[in-house]
């Protein structure tokens with residue numbers, strides 16, 4: 001029980017960070033921790049992650065059924081997505097779901113964060129795929145994340161947000177920070193007009209470090225081909241004026257000369 005109390009306090013703290021950093025709006029997002037083979041603690045539905053109290057963390061089984069029956073709070077309908085992760089990945093003990101603006105923008109644009117750009121990101125989250133869009137609260141999201149969670153601890157959800165996984169709460173949350181930080185830097189580099197992608201040899205050396213330091217979890221090696229994004233053309237409010245004909249120029253010149261004579 002003491003451990004559960006500690007975990008609830010940690011979930012509250014992570015919720016506060018997620019909200020403070022602008023990774024969620026209103027009551028969005030959810031956080032969970034697997035406490036044993038058949039139980040998990042998860043955030044309740046309809047609460048801001050920035051202002052949670054221990055009663056807002058509920059206990060459910062691996063079918064999503066409430067165990068803490070006396071609670072007035074109900075688990076998030078997105079707990080299905082968390083359960084899918086725990087079923088597929090026994091090594092994962094915590095899941096964080098949020099809608100951070102930069103990585104969600106990539107998910108909306110349909111551009112995966114799959115290039116080798118920043119050393120830490122290459123090692124910690126690798127190539128980040130986009131899971132196909134699914135209707136929230138249905139089994140569509142769990143089904144669409146299934147192929148990706150086998151090979152990755154960080155996933156973008158198409159037109160929705162992001163999901164990060166870890167062997168404990170803090171590492172799942174830190175992957176969300178790394179993901180959003182990477183997305184913001186890639187976005188900024190795109191605005192500056194160039195994204196230098198690390199070469200394959202460097203990507204291999206970084207993955208070698210991952211093995212050397214026995215970093216847990218799973219990553220898919222990121223791509224090393226150039227990132228070429230075509231920026232949409234900026235539309236000007238006024239139509240471009242068409243060039244003057246020789247006849248018009250001659251006429252205007254004559255008018256100016258006549259005016260000067262007066």
Ligand SMILES: [Zn+2]
Pocket residue numbers: 028029097098099160161
């Ligand atoms: Zn969401």
